[in-house]
Amino acid sequence: MNGAHDLGGMHGFGRVEPEPDEPVFHADWEKRAFALTLAMALPGxxxxxxxxxxxxxRPPGEYLSMSYYQIWFAALERMLKERGLVSDEExxxxxxxxxxxxxxxxxSPADVAKVLYRGGPTEREPRTTPAFKPGDRVRAKVMNPPTHTRLPRYARGRVGIVARVIGFHVFPDSNAIxxxxxxxxxxxxxxDGRELWGPQGDPRxxxxxxxxxxxxxxx
Amino acid sequence: MQLRVRALETVLTEKGYVDPAALDLLIETYETKIGPRNGARVVARAWVDADYRARLFKDATPAIAELGYAGRQGEHIVALENTPEVHNMVVCTLCSCYPWPVLGLPPVWYKSAPYRSRAVADPRGVLAEFGVTLPPETEIRVWDSTSEIRYLVVPMRPAGTEGWSEEKLAELVTRDSMIGTGLPKSPADLAK
Structure with missing residues (x-):
């Protein structure tokens, strides 16, 4: 979807502001929202x-005015409700x-370390041969699916070079729906910077x- | 937010969907066990051990697992080599993808709109805000983490560190130097 999350190349957000000695979490609720999201992936x-x-x-104005963990928490509530695991009333x-x-x-607490260490690999046994090889010139398609995609808008229609064949991986556009x-x-x-950004691009x-x-x- | 999150945790606990002790353990893991000191050990090993370095750039995931780091949000890791000619910098413009097993959870600025919008379009300007000025001829390669591949930058070993132990070298490796928005500390920085 062409949402507010697809931020590459937008103007107007100002300077990047690193926080010295930043803590991992900034509030107790962030810790719980983070852990609930991870833990609920199993029953969910x-x-x-x-x-x-x-x-x-979500509406762009809403996305941009929420903090990171507010977005996580809102998504968790949404997924729980969609699956009937909790209700608004509750x-x-x-x-x-x-x-x-x-x-x-x-x-379970006993499984936490094991589940984290295993993670969720997305590479699968290849069933086809790759259509492109390193060095090939390719164009990112112009497409605007209203559903989930991982092709950022700034790359659509632009020509690039295949640097590496990474592997055969789960396709998010399908998996998300x-x-x-x-x-x-x-x-x-x-x-190249110029291909993406024109005269404002950095040629190096x-x-x-x-x-x-x-x-x-x-x- | 505190009340809303507590309310939901209570509902989910009462329903038996979550065990609060598992939540505590998840939080403790990312607050104390999984963080950028892991990545610093990987980089320091690559600085002192040429065979390890070769394995790391060939296939980073098993090389990093040799030091015990693997799993969630680091299932497929690629190591990027900084050289005098090429500087690498990592972003996730679409969300917040970040190599958790080696760097921990991402800082707020990494997830923020200013960084995600500008890292791809104006990398030199963003680096300047981090106090990093590269020679104009240095090529900057930005890696937008749009898949489940996670990128770890291996910065150049600072001058004046000949003969240093791996442990001491690891102290020079900052989180930002492994994202590509910073450089490692110098021996002089460490003495401060």
Missing amino acids: QWNIDMSRFAREN IAAGHSLYPPKPVARIL GAGEDPQWLYAVRF SSVSIDAWEPYLEPA
Whole structure:
């Protein structure tokens, strides 16, 4: 979706402001929102691409005025409600009012280290051969799906060079809408600064994106 | 927010979907165990051990796992080599992708609109705001983390560190130098 999350190249946000000696979390609720989001992925059975869409899919003004963990928390509430795991009534009451839905599994303290260490690899056994090889000129397709995609707007229609064939990876555009992993070849594609930004681009800079094969066409 | 988050945690706990002890453990892990000191150890190892360095640039994920770091948000890691000719810098313009097992959770500025909007279009300007000025002929390569690949910048080893131990070298490696928005400390910085 062409949402406010797709920020590359926008103007007007001002300077980057690093915080000296920044703590990992800035409030107790951030810690709990972070941990709840991680822990609920097991009983919730959603995938990372669904989570990303739940975060980015909101009015631009709202997205830009929320803090990072406010967005995480709003997405968590949304996914829980969509799956009928909690209701608005229960959120308002702050207590469970209805019996729980059966869930596949929950995260136990004994499993935390194991689950984190395993993570969620997205590389799959290749079922096809890659259409492009390093050095190929490719154009990022012009496309505007209203659903989740990982092709940033600033790259669409631009020509780059395949720098590397990364592997055969889960395709987020499909995975986010529950249509299956549909793995595809993934490439690192490098675009010159001038190609992306015209006269304002830095000729001594480039931007690489990771692009799945359906995002690309020969140029 | 405090009340809203507590209310939801209570609902989810009462329903048996979450165990609060697991939540405590998740928080403790990212506050105390998984952070940029992990990445600093990887970089210092690459500075002193040529074989390790070669393995790291060939396939970073298993090389990093040799030091015990792996997993969530670092399932597929690529190491980027800074040289006198090329400076690498990492961003996630679409969200906040960041190599958790080696750098921990991202700082607020990394997730912020100013960094995500400008790192791709004006990398030199962003670096200047971090106090980093590179020679004009240095090529800047920005890596936008749009997939599940996570990028770790391996900065150049500072001059004047010949014969230093891996442990001492790791003290020079800052978080920002592994994102590409900073340079490692110099021996003089460490003496301060």
